[in-house]
Amino acid sequence: MRLRIDLAYDGGGFYGWAKQPTLRTVQGEIEAAMRKILRVSADPSSPEAQSEPLRLVVAGRTDTGVHASHQVCHVDVPPDILARAVGHMDVPPTVALTRRLQRLLPSDIAVRSIAPAPDGFDARFSALERTYVYRIADRGSEVDPRMRGFVLHIDDDLDVDAMNAAAAMTIGLHDFGSFATPNPGGTTIREVKTAYWRRVPSRPLIGDDAAMGERYRTPAVESGLLCFTIVADAFARNMVRSLVGGCVQVGCGKRSLDWFAGKMATPLREGSTGPIAPQGLTLEHIEYPADDQLAVRAEAIRAKRTL
Structure with a gap:
């Protein structure tokens, strides 16, 4: 299922949005946190977790040092993988994922909300x-x-x-x-x-x-x-x-x-x-x-x- 994620961040400590192998980026931090919560590995050879990329698609890539008070991105997650976020909580998976990300992410990133995206939604290309x-x-x-x-x-x-x-x-x-x-x-x-x-x-x-x-x-x-x-x-x-x-x-x-x-x-x-x-x-x-x-x-x- 496709999820819409609304978020904000202080860009001062990031080398922009887009993930880079050796640099701290907003995309890199969020994807790493999601993989940890959902027990998903970016490495296909890893025996500990199922391989799912969890790649974020963003409305607008920001450069190094640029901030966002309202950024939007989407990610495609199989429902059975998303269900891993629930754990002991008696809440819908999207609510559980939102709460866990809010606790795990560094203080210069804030997740506002996560919700199932409407049909046809693309964070980048659907934007007016x-x-x-x-x-x-x-x-x-x-x-x-x-x-x-x-x-x-x-x-x-x-x-x-x-x-x-x-x-x-x-x-x-x-x-x-x-x-x-x-x-x-x-x-x-x-x-x-x-x-x-x-x-x-x-x-x-x-x-x-x-x-x-x-x-x-x-x-x-x-x-x-x-x-x-x-x-x-x-x-x-x-x-x-x-x-x-x-x-x-x-x-x-x-x-x-x-x-x-x-x-x-x-x-x-x-x-x-x-x-x-x-x-x-x-x-x-x-x-x-x-x-x-x-x-x-x-x-x-x-x-x-x-x-």
């Missing part, structure tokens, strides 16, 4: 869109050291209007070859639905209640941060971080809007459009269609994109 947010503390906001793991500190006072003018150029169907690397056999053509910069307004931690007194007017943790929100059908490798890097160059006056427009018009990768640091980027949301449209969407998105 992904939402990423990049958070920056520039001179217009106070730097809070508690947030250093998911916010990038920049000394410049960034021009938000200029950055929004650059971001507006990315909306629509474009070849993002200046800002991304294609997968083998793939393209850098993507459709961006929304892209904008916005400064989080400063606000008190507790509502404006005169009876509470001024001593309670502590700013909420994200007050003043500059956030880039981008929504697209899918993203090519390094695309979001490279777009952020380009916008920041415009925002601090190092590059012009004409330069950004030229990079959008001519999809050619070169040194000035490389990815910005990863820690400010978080995958925030994956959107899926209604259950009866999952298989249709998966089939349509597998086609190679063209302009």
Whole structure:
């Protein structure tokens, strides 16, 4: 049976999502924990356990150091293997697996839920869109050291209007070859639905209640941060971080809007459009269609994109 897994993670301690033989990755940690719980070995020659790969398929592969507050993946598990998660618990197998993973996984991964996936569901190909947010503390906001793991500190006072003018150029169907690397056999053509910069307004931690007194007017943790929100059908490798890097160059006056427009018009990768640091980027949301449209969407998105 196919299971849908919703999860979150702090990417600071991982070399990205995708499993690698000698490096710590999110996929590697989860698959290893699932094999332990379900007594399944990745080694076909192992006599201790039945050989089942338990390979996770993810909605969006995140790079080294990138976070996710809402990631989605799926895995195919035979029902008899899944039943091993129950043990002494009087709960459905998916609930048992969720509880055991929550206890076994390291603290920088959180499993939100595990449930049987609807017919036709594919975590990657059924997705309608992904939402990423990049958070920056520039001179217009106070730097809070508690947030250093998911916010990038920049000394410049960034021009938000200029950055929004650059971001507006990315909306629509474009070849993002200046800002991304294609997968083998793939393209850098993507459709961006929304892209904008916005400064989080400063606000008190507790509502404006005169009876509470001024001593309670502590700013909420994200007050003043500059956030880039981008929504697209899918993203090519390094695309979001490279777009952020380009916008920041415009925002601090190092590059012009004409330069950004030229990079959008001519999809050619070169040194000035490389990815910005990863820690400010978080995958925030994956959107899926209604259950009866999952298989249709998966089939349509597998086609190679063209302009």
